[in-house]
Amino acid sequence: MTHIVHLQDVCKSFVTEHGQTVCALEKTNLEVTRGEFVCIVGPSGCGKSTLLRIISGLEHADSGQITCAGRPGNKPHRDVGMVFQEYSVLPWRTVLDNVCLGLEFVQEKKSTRIQRATQYLGLVGMARFANAFPYELSGGMRQRVAIARALATGPQVLLMDEPFGALDAHTRILMQKELLRIWRETQKTVILVTHSVDEAVYLADRIVVMTARPGRIRDVIRIDLDHPRERRNPLYGQMTARILDILEEEVVTAGEFCTHS
Amino acid sequence: MPVYFSRFLSLVTVLVFLGLWSWAAIAIGNKVILPTVGEVADLLVQPTADLLSMGSLLTNVLVSLLRVLLGYLIAVAIGIPLGIAMGYYSAVHTMFGDFLNLFRPIPPLAWVPLVMAWFGIASLADLFGVGRGPWFIYLNNFKYSMMFIIFIGAFYPILTSSIHGVRTVNRVFIDTARVLGASELDIFRRILLPASLPSMVNGMRIGLGVAWMCLVSAEMLPGSISGIGYLITHAYTLAATDIVVAGMISIGLTGALMDWLFRRVERRCFSWQRLAR
Numbered sequence: 001m002t003h004i005v006h007l008q009d010v011c012k013s014f015v016t017e018h019g020q021t022v023c024a025l026e027k028t029n030l031e032v033t034r035g036e037f038v039c040i041v042g043p044s045g046c047g048k049s050t051l052l053r054i055i056s057g058l059e060h061a062d063s064g065q066i067t068c069a070g071r072p073g074n075k076p077h078r079d080v081g082m083v084f085q086e087y088s089v090l091p092w093r094t095v096l097d098n099v100c101l102g103l104e105f106v107q108e109k110k111s112t113r114i115q116r117a118t119q120y121l122g123l124v125g126m127a128r129f130a131n132a133f134p135y136e137l138s139g140g141m142r143q144r145v146a147i148a149r150a151l152a153t154g155p156q157v158l159l160m161d162e163p164f165g166a167l168d169a170h171t172r173i174l175m176q177k178e179l180l181r182i183w184r185e186t187q188k189t190v191i192l193v194t195h196s197v198d199e200a201v202y203l204a205d206r207i208v209v210m211t212a213r214p215g216r217i218r219d220v221i222r223i224d225l226d227h228p229r230e231r232r233n234p235l236y237g238q239m240t241a242r243i244l245d246i247l248e249e250e251v252v253t254a255g256e257f258c259t260h261s
Numbered sequence: 262m263p264v265y266f267s268r269f270l271s272l273v274t275v276l277v278f279l280g281l282w283s284w285a286a287i288a289i290g291n292k293v294i295l296p297t298v299g300e301v302a303d304l305l306v307q308p309t310a311d312l313l314s315m316g317s318l319l320t321n322v323l324v325s326l327l328r329v330l331l332g333y334l335i336a337v338a339i340g341i342p343l344g345i346a347m348g349y350y351s352a353v354h355t356m357f358g359d360f361l362n363l364f365r366p367i368p369p370l371a372w373v374p375l376v377m378a379w380f381g382i383a384s385l386a387d388l389f390g391v392g393r394g395p396w397f398i399y400l401n402n403f404k405y406s407m408m409f410i411i412f413i414g415a416f417y418p419i420l421t422s423s424i425h426g427v428r429t430v431n432r433v434f435i436d437t438a439r440v441l442g443a444s445e446l447d448i449f450r451r452i453l454l455p456a457s458l459p460s461m462v463n464g465m466r467i468g469l470g471v472a473w474m475c476l477v478s479a480e481m482l483p484g485s486i487s488g489i490g491y492l493i494t495h496a497y498t499l500a501a502t503d504i505v506v507a508g509m510i511s512i513g514l515t516g517a518l519m520d521w522l523f524r525r526v527e528r529r530c531f532s533w534q535r536l537a538r
Contacts, residue, residue: 056440082440088433092455092533102441104451133533146437153441 005032010064023214039200040208047215048193081150085162089134096130102153120148140171160192296503304507325488332411344423369414380405382484407479414475415468422464426457459531466523
Protein backbone atom coordinates (compact mmCIF):
# COMPACT_ATOMS: atom_id res chain seq x y z
CA MET A 1 0.00 0.00 0.00
CA THR A 2 1.64 3.21 -1.10
CA HIS A 3 -1.03 5.60 0.17
CA ILE A 4 -0.37 6.25 3.81
CA VAL A 5 -3.27 8.68 4.18
CA HIS A 6 -6.49 8.08 2.33
CA LEU A 7 -9.64 10.20 2.65
CA GLN A 8 -12.77 9.36 0.76
CA ASP A 9 -15.89 11.55 0.68
CA VAL A 10 -15.15 13.05 4.08
CA CYS A 11 -17.80 15.53 5.28
CA LYS A 12 -17.89 17.59 8.42
CA SER A 13 -20.28 20.25 9.63
CA PHE A 14 -20.51 22.30 12.80
CA VAL A 15 -23.40 23.84 14.68
CA THR A 16 -22.74 27.49 15.50
CA GLU A 17 -23.77 29.26 18.68
CA HIS A 18 -26.85 30.57 16.87
CA GLY A 19 -27.88 27.03 16.08
CA GLN A 20 -27.06 27.18 12.37
CA THR A 21 -25.37 24.25 10.75
CA VAL A 22 -22.25 25.25 8.85
CA CYS A 23 -20.66 22.84 6.44
CA ALA A 24 -16.89 22.94 7.03
CA LEU A 25 -15.86 20.15 4.69
CA GLU A 26 -17.78 18.80 1.73
CA LYS A 27 -17.00 15.45 0.11
CA THR A 28 -13.24 15.70 0.44
CA ASN A 29 -11.00 13.15 -1.20
CA LEU A 30 -7.25 13.04 -0.64
CA GLU A 31 -4.51 10.52 -1.04
CA VAL A 32 -1.03 11.02 0.31
CA THR A 33 1.89 8.79 -0.65
CA ARG A 34 4.37 7.51 1.91
CA GLY A 35 7.23 9.96 2.34
CA GLU A 36 5.42 12.76 0.54
CA PHE A 37 5.35 16.40 1.63
CA VAL A 38 1.87 17.84 1.09
CA CYS A 39 0.87 21.42 1.85
CA ILE A 40 -2.74 22.53 2.20
CA VAL A 41 -3.55 26.16 1.41
CA GLY A 42 -6.89 27.92 1.21
CA PRO A 43 -8.84 31.00 2.27
CA SER A 44 -9.24 31.39 6.02
CA GLY A 45 -12.11 29.42 7.46
CA CYS A 46 -12.08 26.93 4.59
CA GLY A 47 -11.65 23.92 6.86
CA LYS A 48 -7.91 23.35 6.42
CA SER A 49 -7.39 22.87 10.14
CA THR A 50 -10.55 20.80 10.41
CA LEU A 51 -9.20 18.49 7.73
CA LEU A 52 -5.97 18.08 9.66
CA ARG A 53 -7.77 17.49 12.93
CA ILE A 54 -9.88 14.80 11.28
CA ILE A 55 -6.76 13.06 9.97
CA SER A 56 -5.20 13.23 13.44
CA GLY A 57 -8.29 11.71 15.03
CA LEU A 58 -8.94 14.76 17.25
CA GLU A 59 -12.23 15.27 15.43
CA HIS A 60 -14.64 12.87 13.84
CA ALA A 61 -15.94 13.15 10.32
CA ASP A 62 -19.72 13.10 9.87
CA SER A 63 -19.37 10.68 6.97
CA GLY A 64 -16.74 9.24 4.66
CA GLN A 65 -13.78 6.93 5.02
CA ILE A 66 -10.46 7.82 6.62
CA THR A 67 -7.44 5.58 6.60
CA CYS A 68 -4.25 6.83 8.15
CA ALA A 69 -1.09 4.75 8.54
CA GLY A 70 -3.08 1.59 7.89
CA ARG A 71 -5.83 2.11 10.46
CA PRO A 72 -9.21 3.83 10.45
CA GLY A 73 -8.59 7.37 11.69
CA ASN A 74 -11.22 7.66 14.38
CA LYS A 75 -9.02 8.35 17.36
CA PRO A 76 -5.50 9.71 17.94
CA HIS A 77 -2.77 7.19 17.52
CA ARG A 78 0.99 7.26 17.97
CA ASP A 79 1.49 6.65 14.24
CA VAL A 80 0.35 10.23 13.70
CA GLY A 81 2.19 13.19 15.24
CA MET A 82 0.96 16.77 15.25
CA VAL A 83 2.47 20.24 15.65
CA PHE A 84 0.13 23.17 16.37
CA GLN A 85 0.32 26.83 15.50
CA GLU A 86 0.05 28.01 19.10
CA TYR A 87 2.95 27.28 21.36
CA SER A 88 2.06 23.89 22.73
CA VAL A 89 5.21 23.31 24.74
CA LEU A 90 4.16 22.79 28.36
CA PRO A 91 5.50 25.76 30.34
CA TRP A 92 5.99 23.81 33.59
CA ARG A 93 8.24 21.20 32.02
CA THR A 94 11.81 21.49 30.83
CA VAL A 95 12.57 21.03 27.15
CA LEU A 96 13.69 17.45 27.74
CA ASP A 97 10.61 16.59 29.81
CA ASN A 98 8.41 18.08 27.11
CA VAL A 99 9.89 15.78 24.50
CA CYS A 100 9.46 12.86 26.92
CA LEU A 101 5.71 13.55 27.28
CA GLY A 102 4.44 11.22 24.56
CA LEU A 103 6.86 8.51 25.67
CA GLU A 104 5.38 8.69 29.17
CA PHE A 105 1.93 7.99 27.74
CA VAL A 106 3.16 4.79 26.09
CA GLN A 107 4.95 3.87 29.33
CA GLU A 108 8.49 3.69 28.04
CA LYS A 109 11.21 3.15 30.63
CA LYS A 110 12.79 6.33 31.94
CA SER A 111 16.20 5.58 30.46
CA THR A 112 14.62 4.89 27.05
CA ARG A 113 12.60 8.12 27.30
CA ILE A 114 15.64 10.24 28.01
CA GLN A 115 17.70 8.55 25.33
CA ARG A 116 14.99 8.98 22.68
CA ALA A 117 14.23 12.55 23.70
CA THR A 118 17.89 13.50 23.60
CA GLN A 119 18.22 11.96 20.17
CA TYR A 120 15.31 14.01 18.77
CA LEU A 121 16.45 17.18 20.49
CA GLY A 122 19.71 16.67 18.63
CA LEU A 123 17.82 16.26 15.37
CA VAL A 124 16.07 19.63 15.78
CA GLY A 125 19.25 21.31 17.03
CA MET A 126 18.04 21.83 20.60
CA ALA A 127 20.31 19.44 22.52
CA ARG A 128 22.04 22.31 24.31
CA PHE A 129 18.71 23.49 25.73
CA ALA A 130 17.54 20.17 27.20
CA ASN A 131 17.28 21.59 30.72
CA ALA A 132 15.87 25.00 29.78
CA PHE A 133 12.30 26.00 30.50
CA PRO A 134 10.07 27.18 27.64
CA TYR A 135 10.00 30.79 28.89
CA GLU A 136 13.71 30.93 28.18
CA LEU A 137 13.17 30.03 24.51
CA SER A 138 12.23 32.04 21.44
CA GLY A 139 9.18 31.17 19.34
CA GLY A 140 11.23 29.31 16.76
CA MET A 141 12.96 27.26 19.44
CA ARG A 142 9.63 26.34 21.01
CA GLN A 143 8.40 25.03 17.67
CA ARG A 144 11.60 23.01 17.30
CA VAL A 145 10.82 21.41 20.65
CA ALA A 146 7.25 20.76 19.52
CA ILE A 147 8.57 19.05 16.38
CA ALA A 148 10.99 16.92 18.43
CA ARG A 149 8.15 15.95 20.75
CA ALA A 150 5.88 14.98 17.86
CA LEU A 151 8.63 12.86 16.29
CA ALA A 152 9.85 11.20 19.50
CA THR A 153 7.01 8.68 19.62
CA GLY A 154 7.98 7.52 16.13
CA PRO A 155 4.94 8.49 14.03
CA GLN A 156 4.81 7.71 10.33
CA VAL A 157 2.82 10.83 9.52
CA LEU A 158 3.58 14.30 10.82
CA LEU A 159 0.69 16.77 10.70
CA MET A 160 1.52 20.46 11.03
CA ASP A 161 -1.15 23.13 11.51
CA GLU A 162 0.43 26.46 10.50
CA PRO A 163 3.48 25.61 12.60
CA PHE A 164 5.39 28.76 11.66
CA GLY A 165 2.38 31.11 11.63
CA ALA A 166 3.41 32.92 14.79
CA LEU A 167 7.06 33.39 13.83
CA ASP A 168 8.70 36.45 12.29
CA ALA A 169 9.60 36.31 8.60
CA HIS A 170 13.28 35.63 9.19
CA THR A 171 12.83 32.78 11.66
CA ARG A 172 10.12 31.40 9.43
CA ILE A 173 12.44 30.99 6.44
CA LEU A 174 15.06 29.40 8.66
CA MET A 175 12.52 26.99 10.10
CA GLN A 176 11.33 26.04 6.61
CA LYS A 177 14.89 25.01 5.72
CA GLU A 178 15.20 23.11 8.97
CA LEU A 179 11.92 21.33 8.38
CA LEU A 180 13.07 20.19 4.92
CA ARG A 181 16.26 18.83 6.45
CA ILE A 182 14.34 17.00 9.19
CA TRP A 183 11.93 15.63 6.60
CA ARG A 184 14.82 14.30 4.50
CA GLU A 185 16.59 12.78 7.49
CA THR A 186 13.54 11.11 9.00
CA GLN A 187 11.69 10.32 5.75
CA LYS A 188 8.33 10.98 7.37
CA THR A 189 5.17 11.81 5.50
CA VAL A 190 4.33 15.46 6.19
CA ILE A 191 0.99 17.22 5.78
CA LEU A 192 1.33 20.92 6.51
CA VAL A 193 -1.46 23.50 6.59
CA THR A 194 -0.39 27.06 5.88
CA HIS A 195 -1.92 30.33 4.74
CA SER A 196 1.37 31.29 3.09
CA VAL A 197 1.48 30.30 -0.58
CA ASP A 198 5.19 31.04 -0.63
CA GLU A 199 5.76 28.59 2.20
CA ALA A 200 3.75 25.92 0.39
CA VAL A 201 5.66 26.36 -2.87
CA TYR A 202 8.95 26.30 -0.99
CA LEU A 203 8.20 23.08 0.88
CA ALA A 204 5.68 20.89 -0.87
CA ASP A 205 5.78 18.04 -3.36
CA ARG A 206 2.09 18.69 -3.89
CA ILE A 207 -0.09 21.60 -2.91
CA VAL A 208 -3.75 21.06 -2.14
CA VAL A 209 -5.75 24.25 -2.78
CA MET A 210 -9.06 24.37 -0.96
CA THR A 211 -12.18 26.36 -1.73
CA ALA A 212 -13.88 28.80 0.59
CA ARG A 213 -16.67 27.52 2.79
CA PRO A 214 -17.94 24.92 2.33
CA GLY A 215 -14.41 23.56 2.11
CA ARG A 216 -13.63 21.33 -0.82
CA ILE A 217 -10.44 20.49 -2.65
CA ARG A 218 -10.32 22.78 -5.63
CA ASP A 219 -6.96 21.87 -7.16
CA VAL A 220 -3.97 19.71 -6.48
CA ILE A 221 -0.78 21.17 -7.89
CA ARG A 222 2.45 19.24 -8.17
CA ILE A 223 5.64 21.25 -7.64
CA ASP A 224 8.42 19.67 -9.64
CA LEU A 225 11.27 21.88 -8.50
CA ASP A 226 14.41 20.46 -6.93
CA HIS A 227 15.35 21.28 -3.35
CA PRO A 228 16.72 23.66 -2.22
CA ARG A 229 14.27 25.83 -4.12
CA GLU A 230 15.33 29.29 -5.18
CA ARG A 231 12.73 31.98 -4.68
CA ARG A 232 14.37 33.88 -7.59
CA ASN A 233 13.63 31.03 -9.98
CA PRO A 234 10.96 32.28 -12.49
CA LEU A 235 9.15 28.93 -12.23
CA TYR A 236 8.85 29.48 -8.48
CA GLY A 237 7.24 32.85 -9.10
CA GLN A 238 4.87 31.43 -11.70
CA MET A 239 3.74 28.69 -9.31
CA THR A 240 3.13 31.18 -6.54
CA ALA A 241 1.23 33.54 -8.84
CA ARG A 242 -0.94 30.75 -10.18
CA ILE A 243 -1.98 29.56 -6.75
CA LEU A 244 -2.57 33.13 -5.56
CA ASP A 245 -4.89 33.66 -8.56
CA ILE A 246 -6.94 30.62 -7.63
CA LEU A 247 -7.16 31.76 -4.02
CA GLU A 248 -8.19 35.28 -5.02
CA GLU A 249 -10.95 33.87 -7.17
CA GLU A 250 -12.10 31.79 -4.22
CA VAL A 251 -12.15 34.74 -1.85
CA VAL A 252 -14.21 36.78 -4.33
CA THR A 253 -16.66 33.90 -4.81
CA ALA A 254 -16.98 33.52 -1.07
CA GLY A 255 -17.64 37.25 -0.73
CA GLU A 256 -20.41 37.15 -3.34
CA PHE A 257 -21.83 34.11 -1.64
CA CYS A 258 -22.04 36.05 1.59
CA THR A 259 -23.73 39.14 0.12
CA HIS A 260 -26.35 37.04 -1.67
CA SER A 261 -27.36 34.98 1.34
CA MET B 262 14.37 51.32 44.63
CA PRO B 263 17.09 49.77 46.84
CA VAL B 264 15.95 47.03 49.21
CA TYR B 265 16.92 48.82 52.44
CA PHE B 266 15.06 51.94 51.34
CA SER B 267 11.83 50.06 50.61
CA ARG B 268 12.17 48.27 53.98
CA PHE B 269 12.60 51.68 55.60
CA LEU B 270 9.51 53.06 53.86
CA SER B 271 7.26 50.22 55.01
CA LEU B 272 8.67 50.59 58.53
CA VAL B 273 7.89 54.33 58.52
CA THR B 274 4.17 53.60 58.00
CA VAL B 275 4.12 51.26 61.00
CA LEU B 276 6.03 53.74 63.20
CA VAL B 277 3.72 56.62 62.28
CA PHE B 278 0.72 54.45 63.09
CA LEU B 279 2.20 53.47 66.48
CA GLY B 280 2.94 57.15 67.16
CA LEU B 281 -0.65 58.19 66.43
CA TRP B 282 -1.92 55.35 68.60
CA SER B 283 0.31 56.39 71.53
CA TRP B 284 -0.72 59.98 71.22
CA ALA B 285 -4.45 59.08 71.05
CA ALA B 286 -4.14 56.70 74.01
CA ILE B 287 -2.54 59.39 76.17
CA ALA B 288 -5.03 62.02 75.01
CA ILE B 289 -8.00 59.75 75.81
CA GLY B 290 -6.48 58.53 79.05
CA ASN B 291 -8.90 55.59 79.46
CA LYS B 292 -7.44 52.11 78.96
CA VAL B 293 -10.91 50.61 78.46
CA ILE B 294 -11.42 52.74 75.34
CA LEU B 295 -7.84 52.59 74.07
CA PRO B 296 -4.95 50.96 75.91
CA THR B 297 -1.45 52.32 75.34
CA VAL B 298 1.07 50.72 73.02
CA GLY B 299 3.12 49.67 76.04
CA GLU B 300 0.26 47.86 77.74
CA VAL B 301 -0.49 45.84 74.64
CA ALA B 302 3.21 45.22 73.94
CA ASP B 303 3.63 43.87 77.48
CA LEU B 304 1.03 41.21 76.70
CA LEU B 305 2.52 40.39 73.31
CA VAL B 306 6.09 39.91 74.53
CA GLN B 307 4.94 37.21 76.94
CA PRO B 308 2.77 35.07 74.67
CA THR B 309 2.90 32.14 77.08
CA ALA B 310 1.57 34.05 80.11
CA ASP B 311 -1.88 33.01 81.35
CA LEU B 312 -4.62 35.59 80.70
CA LEU B 313 -7.88 35.76 82.65
CA SER B 314 -7.19 32.12 83.64
CA MET B 315 -8.10 31.13 80.09
CA GLY B 316 -4.68 30.06 78.89
CA SER B 317 -2.05 32.13 77.13
CA LEU B 318 -2.18 33.97 73.82
CA LEU B 319 -0.05 31.25 72.25
CA THR B 320 -2.13 28.27 73.36
CA ASN B 321 -5.32 30.02 72.30
CA VAL B 322 -3.86 30.84 68.88
CA LEU B 323 -2.77 27.21 68.49
CA VAL B 324 -6.23 25.90 69.45
CA SER B 325 -7.78 28.27 66.91
CA LEU B 326 -5.25 27.30 64.27
CA LEU B 327 -6.08 23.61 64.64
CA ARG B 328 -9.79 24.38 64.36
CA VAL B 329 -9.28 26.45 61.24
CA LEU B 330 -7.05 23.84 59.65
CA LEU B 331 -9.59 21.08 60.25
CA GLY B 332 -12.50 23.02 58.69
CA TYR B 333 -10.18 24.23 55.97
CA LEU B 334 -8.93 20.76 55.07
CA ILE B 335 -12.52 19.60 54.62
CA ALA B 336 -13.10 22.59 52.32
CA VAL B 337 -9.98 21.67 50.32
CA ALA B 338 -10.97 18.00 50.16
CA ILE B 339 -14.39 18.86 48.73
CA GLY B 340 -13.66 22.10 46.88
CA ILE B 341 -10.74 20.97 44.75
CA PRO B 342 -12.16 17.72 43.30
CA LEU B 343 -15.54 19.36 42.78
CA GLY B 344 -13.91 22.38 41.17
CA ILE B 345 -11.88 20.21 38.80
CA ALA B 346 -14.97 18.22 37.83
CA MET B 347 -17.00 21.40 37.32
CA GLY B 348 -14.24 22.99 35.31
CA TYR B 349 -13.69 20.00 33.03
CA TYR B 350 -17.17 18.51 32.56
CA SER B 351 -19.74 21.09 31.56
CA ALA B 352 -22.52 18.72 32.66
CA VAL B 353 -21.20 18.79 36.23
CA HIS B 354 -20.96 22.58 36.04
CA THR B 355 -24.56 22.81 34.87
CA MET B 356 -25.62 20.49 37.68
CA PHE B 357 -23.96 22.34 40.54
CA GLY B 358 -23.14 25.84 39.26
CA ASP B 359 -26.41 27.68 39.89
CA PHE B 360 -27.16 25.70 43.02
CA LEU B 361 -23.84 26.62 44.64
CA ASN B 362 -24.09 30.23 43.52
CA LEU B 363 -27.30 30.58 45.51
CA PHE B 364 -25.36 29.95 48.71
CA ARG B 365 -22.29 31.97 47.81
CA PRO B 366 -23.66 35.40 48.88
CA ILE B 367 -24.72 34.16 52.33
CA PRO B 368 -22.13 35.38 54.86
CA PRO B 369 -20.74 32.58 57.02
CA LEU B 370 -22.09 34.37 60.11
CA ALA B 371 -25.65 34.11 58.75
CA TRP B 372 -25.35 30.34 59.00
CA VAL B 373 -24.89 30.49 62.77
CA PRO B 374 -28.52 30.06 63.90
CA LEU B 375 -29.15 27.18 61.53
CA VAL B 376 -25.86 25.52 62.37
CA MET B 377 -26.62 25.79 66.07
CA ALA B 378 -30.00 24.19 65.50
CA TRP B 379 -28.31 21.34 63.66
CA PHE B 380 -25.26 20.66 65.73
CA GLY B 381 -25.70 22.47 69.06
CA ILE B 382 -22.52 21.92 71.04
CA ALA B 383 -21.78 18.52 69.50
CA SER B 384 -18.10 18.00 68.74
CA LEU B 385 -15.60 15.46 67.50
CA ALA B 386 -15.68 13.99 71.02
CA ASP B 387 -19.22 12.79 70.24
CA LEU B 388 -18.08 11.39 66.92
CA PHE B 389 -15.39 9.27 68.58
CA GLY B 390 -17.59 8.51 71.61
CA VAL B 391 -15.07 9.90 74.11
CA GLY B 392 -16.85 11.11 77.26
CA ARG B 393 -14.00 12.18 79.54
CA GLY B 394 -10.26 12.29 80.01
CA PRO B 395 -7.62 14.34 78.19
CA TRP B 396 -8.80 13.22 74.76
CA PHE B 397 -12.26 14.52 75.54
CA ILE B 398 -10.79 17.94 76.26
CA TYR B 399 -8.91 17.97 72.99
CA LEU B 400 -11.68 16.61 70.81
CA ASN B 401 -14.39 18.68 72.47
CA ASN B 402 -12.59 21.78 71.19
CA PHE B 403 -13.61 20.85 67.67
CA LYS B 404 -17.29 21.69 67.54
CA TYR B 405 -19.13 20.71 64.38
CA SER B 406 -20.74 24.14 64.28
CA MET B 407 -17.38 25.96 64.22
CA MET B 408 -15.93 23.66 61.62
CA PHE B 409 -18.98 24.24 59.45
CA ILE B 410 -18.66 28.03 59.61
CA ILE B 411 -14.95 27.82 58.75
CA PHE B 412 -15.68 25.32 55.99
CA ILE B 413 -18.24 27.65 54.38
CA GLY B 414 -15.78 30.53 54.45
CA ALA B 415 -12.93 28.61 52.84
CA PHE B 416 -15.00 26.55 50.40
CA TYR B 417 -15.99 29.18 47.85
CA PRO B 418 -12.60 30.72 47.07
CA ILE B 419 -11.14 27.24 46.70
CA LEU B 420 -13.98 26.03 44.49
CA THR B 421 -14.00 29.12 42.28
CA SER B 422 -10.29 29.13 41.64
CA SER B 423 -10.22 25.40 40.93
CA ILE B 424 -12.95 25.83 38.34
CA HIS B 425 -11.13 28.82 36.89
CA GLY B 426 -7.80 26.98 36.86
CA VAL B 427 -9.16 24.04 34.92
CA ARG B 428 -11.26 26.15 32.56
CA THR B 429 -8.35 28.34 31.55
CA VAL B 430 -6.03 25.45 30.71
CA ASN B 431 -4.90 26.04 27.15
CA ARG B 432 -6.90 23.70 24.90
CA VAL B 433 -3.83 23.11 22.76
CA PHE B 434 -2.09 21.39 25.70
CA ILE B 435 -4.96 18.93 25.94
CA ASP B 436 -5.00 18.39 22.17
CA THR B 437 -1.24 17.84 22.20
CA ALA B 438 -1.57 15.18 24.87
CA ARG B 439 -4.44 13.51 23.00
CA VAL B 440 -2.46 13.31 19.78
CA LEU B 441 0.44 11.80 21.71
CA GLY B 442 -1.90 9.03 22.84
CA ALA B 443 -2.82 10.19 26.35
CA SER B 444 -5.65 8.50 28.24
CA GLU B 445 -8.15 10.59 30.23
CA LEU B 446 -6.16 9.81 33.37
CA ASP B 447 -2.93 10.91 31.67
CA ILE B 448 -4.56 14.20 30.66
CA PHE B 449 -5.75 14.73 34.19
CA ARG B 450 -2.40 13.94 35.81
CA ARG B 451 0.03 15.39 33.29
CA ILE B 452 -1.91 18.36 31.89
CA LEU B 453 -4.95 19.50 33.89
CA LEU B 454 -3.44 19.18 37.34
CA PRO B 455 -0.07 20.86 36.75
CA ALA B 456 -1.60 23.56 34.55
CA SER B 457 -4.27 24.53 37.05
CA LEU B 458 -2.21 24.03 40.20
CA PRO B 459 -1.10 27.68 40.48
CA SER B 460 -4.71 28.84 40.38
CA MET B 461 -5.74 26.20 42.90
CA VAL B 462 -2.97 27.07 45.32
CA ASN B 463 -3.90 30.74 44.98
CA GLY B 464 -7.49 29.82 45.86
CA MET B 465 -6.25 27.77 48.81
CA ARG B 466 -4.29 30.78 50.03
CA ILE B 467 -7.32 33.08 49.79
CA GLY B 468 -9.51 30.37 51.31
CA LEU B 469 -7.21 30.03 54.31
CA GLY B 470 -7.36 33.80 54.82
CA VAL B 471 -11.16 33.78 54.77
CA ALA B 472 -11.29 30.73 57.04
CA TRP B 473 -9.07 32.53 59.52
CA MET B 474 -11.37 35.55 59.36
CA CYS B 475 -14.41 33.38 60.07
CA LEU B 476 -12.71 32.20 63.22
CA VAL B 477 -13.91 34.91 65.59
CA SER B 478 -17.51 34.44 64.56
CA ALA B 479 -17.11 30.70 64.91
CA GLU B 480 -15.58 31.01 68.38
CA MET B 481 -18.37 33.30 69.55
CA LEU B 482 -20.69 30.32 69.24
CA PRO B 483 -22.04 28.81 72.51
CA GLY B 484 -20.02 25.94 73.87
CA SER B 485 -16.74 27.59 73.04
CA ILE B 486 -14.41 27.86 75.99
CA SER B 487 -11.11 28.44 74.23
CA GLY B 488 -9.52 29.93 71.16
CA ILE B 489 -8.26 33.38 70.32
CA GLY B 490 -11.70 34.56 69.17
CA TYR B 491 -13.24 33.43 72.46
CA LEU B 492 -10.43 35.10 74.40
CA ILE B 493 -11.21 38.39 72.66
CA THR B 494 -14.97 38.28 73.27
CA HIS B 495 -14.44 37.16 76.85
CA ALA B 496 -11.89 39.90 77.51
CA TYR B 497 -14.38 42.40 76.08
CA THR B 498 -17.04 41.43 78.64
CA LEU B 499 -14.44 42.04 81.36
CA ALA B 500 -13.47 45.42 79.82
CA ALA B 501 -9.88 44.17 79.32
CA THR B 502 -9.38 46.12 76.11
CA ASP B 503 -5.62 45.60 76.15
CA ILE B 504 -6.19 41.84 75.85
CA VAL B 505 -8.71 42.46 73.05
CA VAL B 506 -6.13 44.45 71.10
CA ALA B 507 -3.33 41.96 71.82
CA GLY B 508 -5.62 39.15 70.61
CA MET B 509 -6.46 41.07 67.43
CA ILE B 510 -2.79 41.62 66.73
CA SER B 511 -2.12 37.90 67.29
CA ILE B 512 -4.83 37.06 64.74
CA GLY B 513 -3.33 39.50 62.28
CA LEU B 514 0.22 38.24 62.70
CA THR B 515 -0.78 34.59 62.44
CA GLY B 516 -2.84 35.24 59.31
CA ALA B 517 -0.03 37.23 57.72
CA LEU B 518 2.44 34.47 58.54
CA MET B 519 0.28 31.81 56.89
CA ASP B 520 -0.18 33.99 53.83
CA TRP B 521 3.56 34.57 53.62
CA LEU B 522 4.25 30.83 53.78
CA PHE B 523 1.78 30.20 50.96
CA ARG B 524 3.34 32.93 48.83
CA ARG B 525 6.76 31.39 49.34
CA VAL B 526 5.49 28.04 48.10
CA GLU B 527 3.86 29.75 45.12
CA ARG B 528 7.04 31.61 44.21
CA ARG B 529 9.15 28.49 44.49
CA CYS B 530 6.94 25.99 42.72
CA PHE B 531 5.30 28.13 40.08
CA SER B 532 8.11 30.32 38.83
CA TRP B 533 7.38 28.97 35.33
CA GLN B 534 4.04 30.72 35.41
CA ARG B 535 5.37 34.10 36.50
CA LEU B 536 8.14 33.98 33.90
CA ALA B 537 6.04 32.52 31.09
CA ARG B 538 4.55 35.86 30.08
